[in-house]
Amino acid sequence: GAVVSQHPSRVICKSGTSVKIECRSLDFQATTMFWYRQFPKKSLMLMATSNEGSKATYEQGVEKDKFLINHASLTLSTLTVTSAHPEDSSFYICSAQGVGGDYGYTFGSGTRLTVV
Amino acid sequence: DAKTTQPPSMDCAEGRAANLPCNHSTISGNEYVYWYRQIHSQGPQYIIHGLKNNETNEMASLIITEDRKSSTLILPHATLRDTAVYYCIVRVYGDDKIIFGKGTRLHILP
Numbered sequence: 288g289a290v291v292s293q294h295p296s297r298v299i300c301k302s303g304t305s306v307k308i309e310c311r312s313l314d315f316q317a318t319t320m321f322w323y324r325q326f327p328k329k330s331l332m333l334m335a336t337s338n339e340g341s342k343a344t345y346e347q348g349v350e351k352d353k354f355l356i357n358h359a360s361l362t363l364s365t366l367t368v369t370s371a372h373p374e375d376s377s378f379y380i381c382s383a384q385g386v387g388g389d390y391g392y393t394f395g396s397g398t399r400l401t402v403v
Numbered sequence: 404d405a406k407t408t409q410p411p412s413m414d415c416a417e418g419r420a421a422n423l424p425c426n427h428s429t430i431s432g433n434e435y436v437y438w439y440r441q442i443h444s445q446g447p448q449y450i451i452h453g454l455k456n457n458e459t460n461e462m463a464s465l466i467i468t469e470d471r472k473s474s475t476l477i478l479p480h481a482t483l484r485d486t487a488v489y490y491c492i493v494r495v496y497g498d499d500k501i502i503f504g505k506g507t508r509l510h511i512l513p
Contacts, residue, residue, distance in 0.1 A: 393449070
């Protein structure tokens with residue numbers, strides 16, 4: 288079945304630094320990838336949609352200059368949290384949609400970001 | 404906004420069938436019902452989806468009412484590993500977004 292690899296699984300960084308999270312589709316080409324964040328005991332909140340080779344579309348209230356998304360190839364999308372602050376600490380999850388339509392969506396295993 | 408309503412939590416005894424309800428009274432004719440689950444600190448996992456007919460796969464069964472305003476996910480023999488948050492989602496097949504509601508936290512009791 289389709290596999291999405293997300294890396295790193297956990298990261299701790301200092302306030303003011305930037306952190307990059309990678310999301311790779313391992314056995315299929317992903318025309319569209321999605322980024323979510325999730326706070327403890329809360330549901331997933333869609334942050335942005337990225338399409339290969341074009342600018343990401345951000346949901347209302349999500350700062351595009353703070354959460355930089357790059358989808359440079361059909362198998363890789365990255366989320367960079369810039370100038371991280373403790374309130375950015377969260378669980379970040381990516382998902383990917385394959386070429387040709389609906390494959391039920393495949394999610395990565397998530398990245399736990401802690402900003403100290 | 405999520406288009407579904409689910410109970411916040413449910414308990415089920417291990418080995419019994421877990422029946423998780425979902426209301427989607429405003430569902431459109433071209434919207435499917437999808438179910439995902441999220442085990443603690445992991446990404447969501449696809450379970451099943453359907454349009455109007457009941458569906459079954461190796462994980463679960465999906466029962467959709469005739470008016471399509473509600474559905475039930477059935478885990479036939481729940482195990483402790485089924486402890487998770489279960490999300491019912493309605494979306495157009497091939498649409499580019501999945502919007503998660505609050506889901507149902509299922510506790511499997513030994």
